[in-house]
Amino acid sequence: MSVGSYLKKHTEALVKDVGIEPACALTGKSKATLGRYYSDNPEHADRFMPVDAVIALEEAASYPHVTGALAELQGISLSHDDRRPNTERSGGVNSDVIALSQRFAMLMTEYQQSIEDGVITVNEAKRLLKETTLLQQVLIDMKLHLEDESG
Missing domain, CATH: 1.10.287 (Helix Hairpins)
Incomplete structure (x- = not known):
């Protein structure tokens, strides 16, 4: 599997984790645009989700799918912090x-x-x-x- 294909699979998993409608709302992208980011159609082979959209979706997702995939491709291991406090700690x-x-x-x-x-x-x-x-x-x-x- 190519790097592009691998990232597209994880991008699709991220969008599906969040849900297509919420993903559209969080990123400001249309369903069609989001679909192009994970399409395996040759005409969309060079289209990938922008980093700011990945961050917005991963914040809402149950797991950082794309970040995890990028880390794996680089031989990096991540420690997923699922604390997610409702408010930032002050001080x-x-x-x-x-x-x-x-x-x-x-x-x-x-x-x-x-x-x-x-x-x-x-x-x-x-x-x-x-x-x-x-x-x-x-x-x-x-x-x-x-x-x-x-x-």
């Missing part, structure tokens, strides 16, 4: 520093409990991985806040 970097220290403390507590007997079991490793991922998410939030504050 910026200061609250991120507090959240970071709390998350790190949770990771260290989990590590201490896991290593007490000298062996980290599969379940303990899964809990450590979860804590590590949550710590990573706090760092990403902090990075975004720092970028916002630096202009």
Whole structure:
């Protein structure tokens, strides 16, 4: 399967995940235009969904289909953050520093409990991985806040 065909399949999955009517409303594109983005018809082979439309749809979708496909094509693994809070956290970097220290403390507590007997079991490793991922998410939030504050 070619890269273009692979991306078109994931674009179609994204549009279907959101629904065609909501996808039209979110992107400002017509059904026909959206259809061209994932059509395997040779005349549409060079048409792909713009990045801003992908972002709008992936925000509403259950999974970042196109972003995931792009990552796979580059040999990159993603960690899907399904927290999706209703409102943005206020406080910026200061609250991120507090959240970071709390998350790190949770990771260290989990590590201490896991290593007490000298062996980290599969379940303990899964809990450590979860804590590590949550710590990573706090760092990403902090990075975004720092970028916002630096202009």
